[in-house]
Every structure is written in structure tokens, then in C-alpha cells.
Amino acid sequence: MDEYAQLLMTLAGMAYGQPSDIPGYLAKHPLTSPDWSIHWIAAEVELPIAFAFIARNERTGGYAVAIRGTYPNPLSPAYWDDASFDNPTGPMHPWSVGNDSAAKVSAGTWAAFQAVIALSDGSMSFAQALRAIGPDAVVYVTGHSLGGTLAPVIALWLTEQPNKVVADVYAFAGMTPGNRAFANLFATGSPLAKRVRRYNNDLDTVPYGWDRVWATRNFYSPHPSGGLIVKILIALMALRLKFYGFAAIGTEHVLHSSIQQPAVKYELVAYVLENLRQHMPANYLALLGAPPLPFTLDFGSVVSPRANEQPSNLLSGRLRTIYLRKAN
Numbered sequence: 001m002d003e004y005a006q007l008l009m010t011l012a013g014m015a016y017g018q019p020s021d022i023p024g025y026l027a028k029h030p031l032t033s034p035d036w037s038i039h040w041i042a043a044e045v046e047l048p049i050a051f052a053f054i055a056r057n058e059r060t061g062g063y064a065v066a067i068r069g070t071y072p073n074p075l076s077p078a079y080w081d082d083a084s085f086d087n088p089t090g091p092m093h094p095w096s097v098g099n100d101s102a103a104k105v106s107a108g109t110w111a112a113f114q115a116v117i118a119l120s121d122g123s124m125s126f127a128q129a130l131r132a133i134g135p136d137a138v139v140y141v142t143g144h145s146l147g148g149t150l151a152p153v154i155a156l157w158l159t160e161q162p163n164k165v166v167a168d169v170y171a172f173a174g175m176t177p178g179n180r181a182f183a184n185l186f187a188t189g190s191p192l193a194k195r196v197r198r199y200n201n202d203l204d205t206v207p208y209g210w211d212r213v214w215a216t217r218n219f220y221s222p223h224p225s226g227g228l229i230v231k232i233l234i235a236l237m238a239l240r241l242k243f244y245g246f247a248a249i250g251t252e253h254v255l256h257s258s259i260q261q262p263a264v265k266y267e268l269v270a271y272v273l274e275n276l277r278q279h280m281p282a283n284y285l286a287l288l289g290a291p292p293l294p295f296t297l298d299f300g301s302v303v304s305p306r307a308n309e310q311p312s313n314l315l316s317g318r319l320r321t322i323y324l325r326k327a328n
Contacts (some may be wrong), residue, residue, distance in 0.1 A: 002187070005199055005253070006290035007031050008064065008142035008170040013281035013293045015051060015068035015147060019044045022053060025294050035059045040129040042119040048116040049081045052126055062138035065130070065154065065167070067116060069145030069281075072297050085146055086175065087110035088210040088241060095156075095182055103185055105153065105178035106244075111152050112146060128153075131161050139167040144281050146208060148174020150188065152196050152249050159191045169196040169250065172284055175209040176246040183247040195307075196250025201287060203257040204278040211246040214238035224262045226271030253286040 010031050014022055019041055026032045034057070039056035042048075051068040093110035095103040103142045105113070119126040133139060139158070142149040148171035158165040169192070186192045196265040200207035205216045217234045220226070257278055262270035278281060280297055 003141070004168075005170060005197070006049075006285075006288050008066075009172050009199070009281070009284055009288055010290055010293070011064050011066040012069075012142045012144040012147055012172055013285060015053060015066045015143070016281065017293075017295055019051070019053070021295075028144075030291055032311050036064070038318055040121055040124065040126070042128055044125065045123045046080075046166055047076070047078045049078050049086075050112060050119060050126060052116055052119055055257065060138065062273065063133055063140070065141045067137065067141070067143035067147035067150050067154065069143065069147045069173075077157075077181065082112075082146060084108060085115070086149075087176070088244065088246070092179065092220060092244065094103075095178070102181035103178065105182055105205060106246075109149060109177040112150055113157070116150060116154065117157070130158060130165070131163055133163060133165050135163045135165055136209075137165065138171060139165050140151070141167045142170045142172070143174065144172040144284065145174065145279065148172045148198070149177050149208070150174075152192070153177050155192055155196070156185055162199050166191045166195070170199065170252075171196065172199045172281075173204055173207050173279055174198065175206060176211045177246070178249075179245040180247040183249050186249045192250075194251070195288060198248070198250055198252045199255060199288070200282070201255045201257045201278055201284060203259065204283075205275055206279050210244065211248050213241055220259055220271060220274050222227060224267050224270030224274055227267045229268065230271060238323055255284070257283065257287060 010029065013023050017025060023038045024039060026036045035057050036055045036090040037058055040053040042051050042055040048071060053066050055064045055066065070086060073079055087108040088106045090107040092104035093107055094101060097107060117127040138309065141151045141155045148294065151171040152169050155167045155169045158167055185197055196251065198207070203219065205219060208216045213234060217231055260274060260277060264270050282292060282296065285292060
């Protein structure tokens with residue numbers, strides 16, 4: 001297995017952690033210690049809509065840009081704002097900073113891209129931090145889920161900046177950001193040709209969006225298939241997206257997973273739970289043969305520290321915290 005895939009999925013997973021804890025994760029994790037440290041990290045805010053950080057390898061001088069997926073707590077408005085970034089429907093947006101007016105991304109992807117490059121550490125924006133990287137630097141861009149969708153988009157934007165950084169992209173469980181003309185910006189002859197790697201679990205429905213939705217219609221058969229309602233919803237979505245012309249970017253690396261015996265008897269609930277399990281960073285790390293993260297994403301909602309590791313700020317009778325976590 002590609003050791004870079006293990007490292008970069010680990011960094012993509014760390015992006016779900018509480019920002020103040022991420023430097024410590026880098027210092028202690030077996031794949032990042034002692035070489036990697038924070039170069040730039042978005043400031044903690046009360047409603048963390050979008051998040052990213054830049055890590056630097058102190059030994060080689062290289063950089064890794066990690067973009068967070070959808071905010072993991074559905075009790076927070078940030079989750080629903082991030083979820084809107086995952087929406088493929090609505091008018092597509094021209095890739096206005098590019099050279100091809102026919103190249104378009106989904107409205108959700110464009111909104112997410114704008115939110116990410118506008119992030120700030122309090123003195124410098126994410127865009128400014130990226131532009132400050134030298135043109136000869138070795139740079140990797142990574143992300144999981146929504147972060148995996150945005151990773152090639154950020155890499156393309158980098159090639160169009162004054163520093164003209166050409167990065168290698170490792171996208172995990174990401175969705176298709178744009179149409180065929182947009183995908184052509186990564187084709188042979190472009191700066192990013194053969195530099196985009198997409199790692200997808202073959203039983204994760206998310207990376208089948210939005211160019212292969214119909215292929216998920218028989219997932220988890222015979223159980224938990226989700227029943228007739230799931231098949232109808234998939235058919236309707238596939239039909240609707242047919243007219244958008246979504247096209248995948250780069251080279252796909254397929255990870256082979258297995259179905260877990262349903263823990264609940266309700267078919268639709270079991271289907272949703274299996275979808276979540278297949279999509280979680282923990283499953284991707286396991287499929288890559290990488291060590292686990294120093295925290296878990298409980299039911300895709302709350303970041304919890306692992307064994308014997310206490311959170312730095314416990315939830316104290318209110319839900320308005322930056323990142324909700326609980327002690328084991």
C-alpha cells in the first residue's frame with residue numbers, strides 16, 4: 001500500500017479534530033512524528049463552517065494541505081451549512097479563475113471552495129498562506145469526503161496563482177466536483193495530469209456521487225439494501241444528475257471493503273448505519289492498513305478522544321461549543 005496514502009488519509013482524518021489539539025496529534029502520531037508540524041491552521045470559531053490546515057515536514061521542507069470533510073456534529077448549524085456544500089443540484093458555477101469558460105463545478109462545490117480559501121488564522125487567510133508557498137516546494141493536498149471533493153479544486157487553484165505550485169492530490173471518499181470540461185483541466189498536458197489520486201472504498205456510496213449514482217442501487221444486497229424507498233431515491237437522483245455531465249478527475253484507487261452484519265432489524269436504519277460505517281475515516285484508515293486516529297467520530301457526529309485521553313474542554317451543560325466531544 002502507498003505509504004503516502006496512509007500518511008495523507010491520517011492528515012485528512014486529523015482535520016476533523018479540535019483545532020487546538022491537532023498540533024499535539026501531529027507530534028504524537030506514529031505516521032507524523034517527529035517530522036510534521038503545523039505551518040498554518042484555521043482559527044477556532046464558534047460555527048466552524050469549513051476547516052483546513054497546512055502541515056510542514058521539518059526534515060524535507062515539504063507541505064501537506066489537509067481539508068476537513070463535513071462538520072461531524074449534526075446538532076450544530078455548521079453541519080447543515082457544510083451539508084449544503086455536498087449538494088450537487090442547482091445551477092453549476094463557471095470555474096471563473098480558470099481559462100475554460102465551459103468548465104463548471106456544482107454550486108455546492110463552488111460555495112465550499114469560497115468558504116475554504118477565505119479561512120483565516122487571525123492574521124493570514126488560507127489563500128494567502130497557500131500563495132506564500134514557494135513554487136519549487138513539494139506539496140500534497142488531501143481531504144476526506146467533502147475535503148476529498150475540494151482537494152483537486154484547491155490544487156487546480158494553486159496552479160493558477162502567481163506562485164504556480166503544482167501539488168500531488170490524494171482525495172479520499174470525495175465526490176465529483178464538476179463537469180467534463182472541468183475534468184479536462186486535469187487531463188494530459190495540464191500541470192496536474194497524473195497527479196490526482198482518488199482512493200474510494202467500493203462499498204462507500206459517497207464517492208459514487210455524482211457521476212455514478214445509479215451504480216449504488218444494489219449496494220449491501222441482500223441486507224441491508226434499504227428497501228424500495230432507497231432504490232426509488234437513487235433512481236430519481238441518478239436521472240436528475242444525468243443532465244449535469246459530472247465527470248471524475250484523476251486516477252481511482254479502489255479499496256475493497258466488506259458488509260457488516262446489520263445490528264438493527266429496521267432495513268432503512270440498517271442501510272443508513274452501514275453507509276456511515278463504510279464512509280468513516282476509521283474505515284478508510286483500516287483499509288489502507290494505517291494506524292487509527294487519536295479520536296473517534298461517534299456515529300458520525302461527535303469527536304471523542306481515545307482510551308485514557310481526556311478532552312481539553314468538556315461539554316459543560318450547553319451545546320454552543322466549537323467541537324463537541326466526550327470522555328470515554
